[in-house]
Amino acid sequence: MRLSEWILINMEAILQAWEDNAKDLLHDKSASKVERRDHAKAMLFSIVKEIEQPQAQRPREGETARTPTPVEVSKSAREHGQERRKLGLDIGELAGEFFALRRSVVELWTQDAHTITSTGLGELVLFDQAIDQALLGSIESFTKEKEKQERSFVSMLSGSPDPTFLVDISGRIVFANIATATLLSKPVDQLAGVAVVDLWPEQDNDLSSQFETVIEMKKTLRGEVTVGAGSDRRWYEYIYSPVLNGSGSVEAIAGAARDITERRNAEAEIWRHANYDLLTDLPNRRLFRDRLNQQTRHSERTGAPFALLFIDLDNFKAVNDSLGHEAGDQLLQQVAKRILGCVRDEDTVARLSGDEFTVILLDIDDLGQIEQLAQSIINELTKPFDVGNQKSDVSGSVGIARYPMDSDSPDLLLKHADQAMYRAKKNGRNQVYYFDSDAE
Structure with a gap:
């Protein structure tokens, strides 16, 4: 509703x-x-x-x-x-x-x-x-008259939890509430007459230009700004509004900000749940397809080649059935970490579903380098896994398709990598196969 x-x-x-x-x-x-x-x-x-x-x-x-x-x-x-x-x-x-x-x-x-x-x-x-x-x-x-405006703002905004202030047309503070003083790290009784741009904690926020826009356009200006970094980073939504005198000229600017950090964090969490696998913290099928499409468009423009690896675990079902789903989940988490350890930071590792993983190897067409990376994944997956208080053995079958040699379509590229992986399964598992159109 x-x-x-x-x-x-x-x-x-x-x-x-x-x-x-x-x-x-x-x-x-x-x-x-x-x-x-x-x-x-x-x-x-x-x-x-x-x-x-x-x-x-x-x-x-x-x-x-x-x-x-x-x-x-x-x-x-x-x-x-x-x-x-x-x-x-x-x-x-x-x-x-x-x-x-x-x-x-x-x-x-x-x-x-x-x-x-x-x-x-x-x-x-x-x-x-x-x-x-x-x-x-x-x-x-x-607020028709300046004196009443100042008294009214003081009466209304002093106790507001949101940073609120009034500046003259030169950007100097006429009034600021306690929340503004806290944000600017200065006692409230020392703010009057100070240029707010000299105190604002984020130097890259061009307050002077924004105030000039409000004065010239005589219109309200909205936006968002961040303050701090790391765990102390906060998001603020601000609004600057012109205060007009009887002749219609701007004589001051009223500013207000609201801390929207919780809302921003909630939005980020919703986005992450929609795009990342909750078990392995890898990109899920949705984000993987988006990145594959983006990389294909990028390669169409630049001619940069890339390779797509489709990885399916061997004997995972046996481990999952014998030790239980919790042990199976632990194994999948360890698999994700091992695959990540084999590729470069710029490459994408994703979990599509179950025990299926994919890797997008960027800007690479050297068969030897691709095979070396794929083989390192194979080698890592053959090492024992510590799950369910005991060691379990699985392996991986890897199929490889290359852009643009095997296809210039994201859908066909994924299909061809999947077909190559099934050839690896069919021919004994725990091995790497390239897509071969003559063999399909």
């Missing part, structure tokens, strides 16, 4: 959760409980309407999603902000509503979804973008 449909179906549950999440943030002024719920519901309907459009045109998996056009949601957000002002709420309370609404939808959606898929992550991204744009639109309706 799409997130927009889920929101409409679960509207009352979301509103109840919103009331619970916002009870400490909102104060009952001239707005009654019913009025606040009605406005929250209207806000949700406008956001659903916004994210419906990109959902209808959402690309297939693997393609880049289109960022939603912000015009309509900004218009509805400005109207919402004006209504909230009439009801007597200040900008801090307005922001609190958005934060509480985001939290309510995300918590209930993730609980209801049980596991987050790549599609679900995409839905949350669109929802986050709509919420951000709505918040910026509401801020715009509250």
